[in-house]
Amino acid sequence: MALAEFSPCSYSRSQTLTSNLSSARSIAIDVHLFHRPRFSLRLRRQPNISCSVAPSQIQSPPPTVRPADAANKRECYGVFCTTYDLREDDKTKSWKSLISIAVSGAAGMISNHLLFKLASGEVFGPDQPISLRLLGSERSYQALEGVAMELEDSLYPLLREVSIGVNPYDIFEDAEWALLIGAKPRGPGMERAGLLDINGQIFAEQGKALNAVASRTVKVIVVGNPCNTNALICLKNAPNIPAKNFHALTRLDENRAKCQLALKAGVFYDKVSNVTIWGNHSTTQVPDFLNAKINGIPVKEVITDTKWLEQEFTERVQKRGGVLIQKWGRSSAASTSVSIVDGIRSLVTPTPEGDWFSSGVYTNGNPYGIAEDIVFSMPCRSKGDGDYELVKNVEIDDFLRERIKKTEAELLAEKRCVAHLTGEGNAFCDLPEDTMLPGEL
Numbered sequence: 382m383a384l385a386e387f388s389p390c391s392y393s394r395s396q397t398l399t400s401n402l403s404s405a406r407s408i409a410i411d412v413h414l415f416h417r418p419r420f421s422l423r424l425r426r427q428p429n430i431s432c433s434v435a436p437s438q439i440q441s442p443p444p445t446v447r448p449a450d451a452a453n454k455r456e457c458y459g460v461f462c463t464t465y466d467l468r469e470d471d472k473t474k475s476w477k478s479l480i481s482i483a484v485s486g487a488a489g490m491i492s493n494h495l496l497f498k499l500a501s502g503e504v505f506g507p508d509q510p511i512s513l514r515l516l517g518s519e520r521s522y523q524a525l526e527g528v529a530m531e532l533e534d535s536l537y538p539l540l541r542e543v544s545i546g547v548n549p550y551d552i553f554e555d556a557e558w559a560l561l562i563g564a565k566p567r568g569p570g571m572e573r574a575g576l577l578d579i580n581g582q583i584f585a586e587q588g589k590a591l592n593a594v595a596s597r598t599v600k601v602i603v604v605g606n607p608c609n610t611n612a613l614i615c616l617k618n619a620p621n622i623p624a625k626n627f628h629a630l631t632r633l634d635e636n637r638a639k640c641q642l643a644l645k646a647g648v649f650y651d652k653v654s655n656v657t658i659w660g661n662h663s664t665t666q667v668p669d670f671l672n673a674k675i676n677g678i679p680v681k682e683v684i685t686d687t688k689w690l691e692q693e694f695t696e697r698v699q700k701r702g703g704v705l706i707q708k709w710g711r712s713s714a715a716s717t718s719v720s721i722v723d724g725i726r727s728l729v730t731p732t733p734e735g736d737w738f739s740s741g742v743y744t745n746g747n748p749y750g751i752a753e754d755i756v757f758s759m760p761c762r763s764k765g766d767g768d769y770e771l772v773k774n775v776e777i778d779d780f781l782r783e784r785i786k787k788t789e790a791e792l793l794a795e796k797r798c799v800a801h802l803t804g805e806g807n808a809f810c811d812l813p814e815d816t817m818l819p820g821e822l
């Protein structure tokens with residue numbers, strides 16, 4: 382689908398449809414094929430957009446240079462190219478409008494867990510049909526087909542479309558969520574600065590693609606490491622999407638911290654709340670035990686071993702990823718996918734009264750004196766509308782302040798390393814020596 386042909390009415394390769402949607406909430410398509418009737422395609426009505434308008438009247442994404450390789454088209458996959466009349470289903474069940482979720486690194490380990498959680502309904506709810514757009518590369522294309530085949534064989538009622546492709550400009554088209562997981566892992570002898578540059582290029586390109594074709598309200602969760610700075614690069618390359626919509630995943634660190642506190646206190650982990658991870662998803666991250674609670678009581682009143690909190694707990698969370706790699710021989714994939722689910726659910730469901738969650742967010746007027754214009758993990762709350770607000774009254778003592786400064790310095794150094802990718806001039810890389818991913822020892 383070339384950019385000039387962009388239309389709210391066009392769908393998969395097998396069905397390019399034009400119909401007048403102006404009066405219907407949604408329209409079911411009368412194409413009955415031999416497959417079981419659970420698969421269906423529902424066109425969402427887009428307010429004020431009538432599909433009968435001429436292409437020139439259709440609101441286009443901002444102009445962009447778009448790779449023109451015809452081989453790079455997004456392809457609907459297998460059974461997901463078929464359609465089904467939803468009207469029968471609607472007699473007993475009402476569905477929400479389809480949402481599109483783009484996932485990069487879709488043939489990787491994390492995605493192999495995540496995609497099935499998304500398709501099952503546990504993330505967006507049992508009445509929310511979804512379209513999955515899987516981004517891979519020439520190198521992973523066969524594996525991507527394998528993933529799509531497994532999704533087919535899982536018979537998920539909510540999974541209405543699956544398409545696979547290697548071009549982010551196709552995969553991200555109209556995406557309402559973009560889960561950016563694909564990134565090169567750091568190999569032996571590779572400098573962190575080199576990783577920042579290689580992966581930064583991926584996220585610069587994907588930021589441009591999101592800017593050009595994604596929904597203007599797309600929510601982006603960057604997982605691929607170094608995720609904070611990759612998220613910064615991505616948002617800088619997507620000036621037409623609010624910077625607030627970009628997140629770097631630090632929820633895994635929050636979950637790890639909760640587990641360690643529960644273990645020490647001898648309680649089940651659901652009793653632990655108000656845990657903030659401050660800063661970078663790296664070994665300088667600051668798991669905050671000062672404001673955390675167990676059964677609603679400040680952690681420091683429940684765990685009185687301050688030395689353990691300051692040293693063992695902090696380091697255990699910072700280095701959990703590395704210990705896990707030693708055991709598994711690869712980095713956390715299942716628990717990372719769970720934390721992505723937690724991160725999304727925290728944005729689409731109201732935050733429980735008095736609690737908060739951690740996410741790496743763009744600093745733009747924060748109450749904690751953190752440097753502006755970086756992606757820094759902080760305590761957030763959401764009304765469940767996909768947006769969030771910073772929690773403003775969290776206490777910061779000298780212990781926290783000193784460590785927050787260190788993780789902030791690391792992020793500022795990372796930012797200088799990627800200036801060539803954020804449009805801020807020449808890069809100058811002076812990374813602190815202890816700059817490590819959680820998975821590095």
Ligand SMILES: NC(=O)C1=CN([C@@H]2O[C@H](COP(=O)(O)OP(=O)(O)OC[C@H]3O[C@@H](n4cnc5c(N)ncnc54)[C@H](OP(=O)(O)O)[C@@H]3O)[C@@H](O)[C@H]2O)C=CC1
Nearest residue numbers: 486488489490491517518521563564565604605606630633
């Ligand atoms: N923020 C967090 O909490 C966590 C982040 N991570 C990070 O998530 C990322 C993905 O992890 P995981 O799914 O386990 O990794 P995998 O190695 O299983 O998959 C990574 C995918 O990245 C893609 N990729 C993109 N560019 C390259 C490249 N130059 N070389 C190799 N692969 C590339 C590959 O897909 P393709 O060829 O299709 O592009 C590959 O499938 C990593 O960066 C990891 O460090 C991991 C755990 C926690």
Ligand SMILES: O=C([O-])CC(=O)C(=O)O
Nearest residue numbers: 702712713818819820821
């Ligand atoms: O360092 C890695 O690649 C894995 C990682 O982020 C983690 O386990 O937290």
